[in-house]
Amino acid sequence: MKTSTAEHLIGNSSQKIRLNEKIGYATGDLACNFIYQTVSSYLLFFYTDIFGITAAAAGLMFLIVRIVDAILDPFIGAVIDKTKTKYGRFRPYLLYGAFPFAGVAILCFTTPGFSDPVKLVYAYTTYILLSITYSVINIPYAALTSAITQDNTEVVSLTSVRMLFGNIGGLIVSFGVPLLAGIFTNMTGEKDTGWQITMTIMGIFGAILLLVCFYTTKERVPLNHSKEAEINFKDIWIQLKTNRPLIIVCFFFILNFGVNSIVNSVGIYYVTYNVARPELVKWYGLMGTLPALILMPLMPLMYKWMGKKKLLFTALLLKAIGLLALFIIPPTFIPLVFVGRLITALGTLTAGAFTWALIPETIDYGEYKTGKRASGVIYALVGFFFKFGMAIGGIVPGLILAKFGYIANQTQTPEALHGILMTLTVIPAVFVIIELAAIFFYNLDEKEHKRILSILKTRQ
Template structure:
């Protein structure tokens, strides 16, 4: 390529500096999603069994079915996102029009109508399905929005770092603040009202933050038209040729399954096994706190250890912290909290780093097929991490039912054993599987650099040849 053509190519790359206000505006979208959906993921099972009045088995089965339906809708929504083109852009309109329905459906999920047994179950299915699909309509385009804000790699890193900080700040607020707020309001009114009002506060805050995100972000990069029409069948082509994406999807199932199980059963473990319901907020807070300290160091850790070793170390750390609960006496509160902190540190490193791998799979898919499918690939990832999150409802619900758990009373030793198995043993087994899976992720630093170089050359010469 001539020097003149290379300079023209460079001049076409988006290098506009993103102001701090816009970075905060973008990150506020993930804060919003965490305030609402993490509240649902962490506390809805407990609300259904101990407040709403649904059996653990029925609630667990519902989690699996609803999230399965939700996950199946992801690829369709991803295809719609990739085809969208409005005066507000490709991705931002979903934030604008989805904010209020998202908040309203979340509030309805934590509302207890005066229905009978079957009526409650039907109501729960309808509201939970509606909430989950609405979340997908917001989260898929939000995740893909980064590529439309800037192409500058440094700015992308800054955006992502700010986003992850705000996301974990939301997790911290949910894990520590939601139980306190629900308990405080419930003490002066009723438990049902306490949870409903708490979700109302989270929902309103989330909707306002999504609107703030919409207002304070700009889609500067005009995504070029892909070579060929986008269609649903592109999913199957990606699975056929994009092995890194397949491995990452499996990894998302496992890690989000582990996190969802741990978060869902944590309130049971602290309330019944430890006998300290007053520590639920602290236990939850320690599950998010390490992220605020560790996320800024992810690039350094990746540089020193490499992708696979970073994952191996973080997953091993999580296994140690998780299995420690099997041998720590339930009266040793400081040791229990220390084990929670260790497990959370490893889990958050692995979970945070997973998101950094998604752009690699998008580039690799573009390299193999000539189609840059940001919306569709993010939707595919969403399908699998929601399937993993479903484990947080179905696994604890079925295990607790099998071991004779009865809501809102002292548990039998057999039931306490079931809670402990769900808290420590099941996550440890899934973590061991994740350790094996990560070995099959072959897109290392050298190969990825070759992929990027090939894409740059392809764009320079305007060819889609392989």
Template sequence: MNTSVAQQLTVVQPEKIKMKEKIGYGTGDLACNFIYQTVSSYLLFFYTDVFGITAAAAGLMFLVVRLIDAVIDPFIGAVIDKTKTKYGRFRPYLLYGAFPFAGVAILCFTTPGFSDPIKLVYAYATYILLSITYSVINIPYAALTSAITQDNKEVVSLTSVRMLFGNTGGLIVSFGVPLLAGIFTNMTGETGSGWQITMTIMGILGAFLLIYSFYNTKERVQINHSKEAEINFKDIWIQLKTNRPLLIVCFFFILNFGVNSIVNSVGIYYVTYNVARPELVKWYGLMGTLPALILMPLMPLMYKLMGKKKLLFTALSLKAIGLLALFLIPPTMVPFVFAGRLIAALGTITAGAFTWALIPETIDYGEYKTGKRANGVIYALVGFFFKFGMAIGGIVPGLILANFGYVANQAQTPEALKGILITMTVIPAVFVIIELVAIFLYNLDEKEHKRILNVLKTRG
């Protein structure tokens, strides 16, 4: 590698990031979760039981939108890497994308009185637009971590605060969205209006929080591009070819967040039909997110005591145990169902948070191998696998539920109930076990990352 064309990093180091800025950064993830967690957890149910689309058609739509993402997201990442404004490279997208993101989300949860074919076209159009606007916001938001600091301890701390806010958003969504949808449905007399008003509230709150995040963060890690070091589309393939830690992290993302999305999106079906207690949906959702309030502040300490591999292995083991427990526990034993949900959530929250903290070091590794600091490209790749994982919550359940004979808004057959249970427990558990094996393929430990940072700082 010709290091003479490598990028020069001007880093304000050492500088401890103030808690005010960490909170400002964290509110961005709170905003994204207000909108996209609502989509991930409830859009499939909305399409099948409110909007009137079949489970199979909805599952196919989730797949098609992810394929479109596969084409578009790398271009978005490349554009972001070329961005130069007085506000920085990443922060402007939070400011200018906030309200378009909220507006499209509201359209996704709107039920116009179209015929069935036009209704499906409307669903495709609004969901594709939502996915694109989410990329335009979330790729630069995620990349902002590596622009705020390169210190690994500060990255873990920053990510922990971010995940605390993100999981708080998930908690509010899992409990508050069904609650509000029920309240507004009773007020308006229309289920569709209840969901639309609920999404309007979540969308507007999310937009203002993104703007708050913009005003309360700072990009410290500045990059001076030489002509030879400009980011272009081929850097996507270069990163995939040379950056082994990035490949493993992308694999984690598609499996880890795929499992989360399956469990979350099928949970409402499970509680409504298997447990036969639809009034418990909000409490079931709350149990899956509440542990974050305890775990996230402890994340830096757990990382210090256990290291990344042991921490991930422990978290994923808990996740698998909780999921398999839910498979074995009769749905009529509600307290035990909630206990299984809690065990799975402890692992889910910890593994999810720490997976995000791995990305900045893959950016450092990519710069070490290629001479280019491709923040946007790498976060676009990770973002694609994250969104594909989230979409698995619609693809897999939609197709499997249709195969087991699920029909919306009626008592389900034993076969359909079996399909719901297997989709929420056994299939995700298999994915988690694959993740446990993949942990040992991650070759960037703390000692090697520190060495790479020292090399980067000495390059002229």
């Protein structure tokens, strides 16, 4: 019997995923981290200390860009869900979006010779374009997990490999970007040129890796092609109304990755001014990502041993302890500062990886409740909260640093140093404690998820 293209792409949604495909899929997160982690960790610093925008203006810009995201992302997700090509629904966006994504990122780290008002317009334009292209890449990339497999064990395994590669990307960014920016600055004699060359390297490698991801993955999960199962824009609101696990996961994302972004973006200020050792920035960043090389391969075992709620609670508790330890530790005690950073990283990396692993089961739950497998819509909603959380790393530090009197490239006042410390430690710790309480409202346990999958298979 002749097999259609769609049937060929679908395959078996519960089969074991080969390691080479898991690695291929994970290269997509490595690529996104090469580009967007550089933006998340260093764009605020680039804007304030090199590009020449005040901390308050940069913080406001991060907020406005997130408002644009709020309007566009769910609609981008709905469009992705309606995509039908010979490559599937999600993979084509990796193929056609890779180099535009890299190109716009390079423009963000380019300082044009314009007057200050025009430079600000340039910054807004390039950052908004970057945010849109990131959505067009990252929403389908993230949704691809739910199209590769529905097996929960395989989802955790796939996500663990993905997070391992993503954190390797974060490690390379944390250590390599300041190192390369310093090298190229010394070579050219210009800070802005040094950062532009560095972003060009990260962008090109990121684009190539997205193409690798496209060519090594396969969409298998069957779709309901009936007219009633077609995705419409109103499904955005239907999912928000009926999908309680999704609401909790979105809440996790805005808090968890908001905290991560604050800690990452303020870390360079903390090491440069509070510790007064700017040459340690790359090592401080490295300490925040290095534990992933041990933790990510252990994720499936930890999940099997502890279960989702206990694992997530333990990780967030470690994160809060590490942040509060950094508040207490004097910045001159550098070994203890790195210990506090390590404890924070252990909790941060585990919680972040497992939060991503929860999304496919919210897609299953949404299909169970509505009859529609709205993967793109759900990942768009999660992606909005993820990016809004990431933007908090620019909004909150920018506004607070301005309030405490931070002025770039000079010795900071005691008040400004206290503002940096509070923004790095106490404020994020409060968000983490709120997130700890939210765990108890997540109502989709392993037993319930298996029951839902059984019902979905019967329907198919």
